[in-house]
Amino acid sequence: MRIVKATLTPLRLELLQPLKTARGTYSAREGFLVRLEDEEGRVGLGEAMPLPEFGTESLPVCGEVLAAWLSSLEGQFLGDTVRAVEDTLSPFPPTVARGEGVRVRARHPAPPGPVPAAEHALELALLDLLARRQGVPLCWLLAEEARPEVLVNALLSGETAEALVDEARVAVAEGYGTLKLKVGGRALEEDEQRVKAVREAVGPDVKLRLDANGGWTELEAKRALDKLGWYQLELVEQPTPPDDLAALWRVQRRAPCMVAADESLGSPETLRALLGSDPLLGGGPAVGAVVLKPMVLGGLLPGLVVAMRAARLGMQAYVTSSLDGVVARAGAAHLAAALPSGALASGLAVGKLFKSEPAEHDYRPLHGRIRLPETPGLGLDAGAVV
Numbered sequence: 001m002r003i004v005k006a007t008l009t010p011l012r013l014e015l016l017q018p019l020k021t022a023r024g025t026y027s028a029r030e031g032f033l034v035r036l037e038d039e040e041g042r043v044g045l046g047e048a049m050p051l052p053e054f055g056t057e058s059l060p061v062c063g064e065v066l067a068a069w070l071s072s073l074e075g076q077f078l079g080d081t082v083r084a085v086e087d088t089l090s091p092f093p094p095t096v097a098r099g100e101g102v103r104v105r106a107r108h109p110a111p112p113g114p115v116p117a118a119e120h121a122l123e124l125a126l127l128d129l130l131a132r133r134q135g136v137p138l139c140w141l142l143a144e145e146a147r148p149e150v151l152v153n154a155l156l157s158g159e160t161a162e163a164l165v166d167e168a169r170v171a172v173a174e175g176y177g178t179l180k181l182k183v184g185g186r187a188l189e190e191d192e193q194r195v196k197a198v199r200e201a202v203g204p205d206v207k208l209r210l211d212a213n214g215g216w217t218e219l220e221a222k223r224a225l226d227k228l229g230w231y232q233l234e235l236v237e238q239p240t241p242p243d244d245l246a247a248l249w250r251v252q253r254r255a256p257c258m259v260a261a262d263e264s265l266g267s268p269e270t271l272r273a274l275l276g277s278d279p280l281l282g283g284g285p286a287v288g289a290v291v292l293k294p295m296v297l298g299g300l301l302p303g304l305v306v307a308m309r310a311a312r313l314g315m316q317a318y319v320t321s322s323l324d325g326v327v328a329r330a331g332a333a334h335l336a337a338a339l340p341s342g343a344l345a346s347g348l349a350v351g352k353l354f355k356s357e358p359a360e361h362d363y364r365p366l367h368g369r370i371r372l373p374e375t376p377g378l379g380l381d382a383g384a385v386v
């Protein structure tokens with residue numbers, strides 16, 4: 001394929017109401033849309049929505065790096081293969097690369113640190129364009145046996161128990177079978193009140209997952225899960241700080257539910273340790289599941305590699321958005337469809353948080369699921385996503 005045009009457009013998503021987490025409060029998200037056009041006028045879309053608190057690069061670095069890479073890509077020929085996409089994203093110099101891609105990175109000074117959001121945007125746009133040229137949904141490039149639909153959890157963003165109960169009732173009525181609540185950053189009694197109220201409102205069959213965003217110490221996590229474990233939790237995301245894998249493993253050993261490592265995957269060193277079988281961690285899996293954020297991991301392909309390695313160690317995997325736009329969420333849905341297992345719901349129902357969410361698109365959850373469009377690539381219309 002020949003990239004005849006490569007454009008970068010700033011993207012700002014205002015939230016309808018601030019989302020409070022143990023790691024900070026979000027009122028808007030800022031990033032970039034990447035458009036790649038081939039010689040026949042097809043357009044591949046990608047999105048960068050940096051999340052520095054999860055280990056990605058900053059917004060300015062992301063914009064700078066993407067502008068440089070796209071300037072080198074414009075006018076170039078790439079092989080019509082996934083390998084060409086991997087080579088184009090490869091940080092290694094041409095001498096060790098396999099050569100079907102375009103060495104965009106080697107033509108510019110190396111960025112100050114990891115740039116996963118920029119990698120994610122370029123990779124997604126290339127995969128979207130490649131799948132459109134091959135006439136297949138993007139997930140078929142990732143796995144031939146990709147599932148046609150993915151389970152999605154609802155994210156409850158209310159502050160009070162009453163607000164959460166109202167949201168939970170609406171979500172269950174809409175068909176969601178898994179609800180996610182933020183915990184941590186407040187008194188444990190308050191969190192217990194919120195979780196108890198939601199559990200009593202939805203009954204025993206709806207799955208409840210919590211997300212502490214690394215906000216508890218190891219002792220607080222143990223005390224919290226001793227209390228909250230009475231409300232039949234499916235899992236708890238990142239109960240303790242991201243860099244201490246041994247603490248995460250000790251909490252998992254006593255927890256009444258699966259622990260899912262999330263922020264821990266944002267540090268290459270911690271991710272490597274998580275995917276190794278460290279004898280200090282008993283030689284087995286440190287946690288029950290890993291959260292795949294393609295924006296944090298540098299794309300769908302790295303996400304798939306992490307899922308495969310985690311599965312070999314006995315860890316489950318699911319995908320979540322990085323509070324990003326429709327394009328990134330569409331890519332995440334295709335990754336979710338390609339994972340070895342679809343048992344755990346994906347966190348892709350965040351569109352309702354944004355003021356400018358497009359009214360109609362194929363990645364709006366329906367009855368707690370996203371049915372992937374059968375159209376080539378992501379199947380998104382470039383004009384409809386901003």
Ligand SMILES: O=C(O)CCC(=O)C1=CC=C[C@@H](O)[C@@H]1C(=O)O
Pocket residue numbers: 021153154155180211213237262320321322323346347348349350
């Ligand atoms: O998982 C979901 O349902 C939505 C995504 C989500 O909760 C998050 C996205 C990005 C940052 C965090 O606030 C949070 C998370 O930690 O998983």
Ligand SMILES: [Mg+2]
Pocket residue numbers: 211213237238262263291
């Ligand atoms: Mg999380």
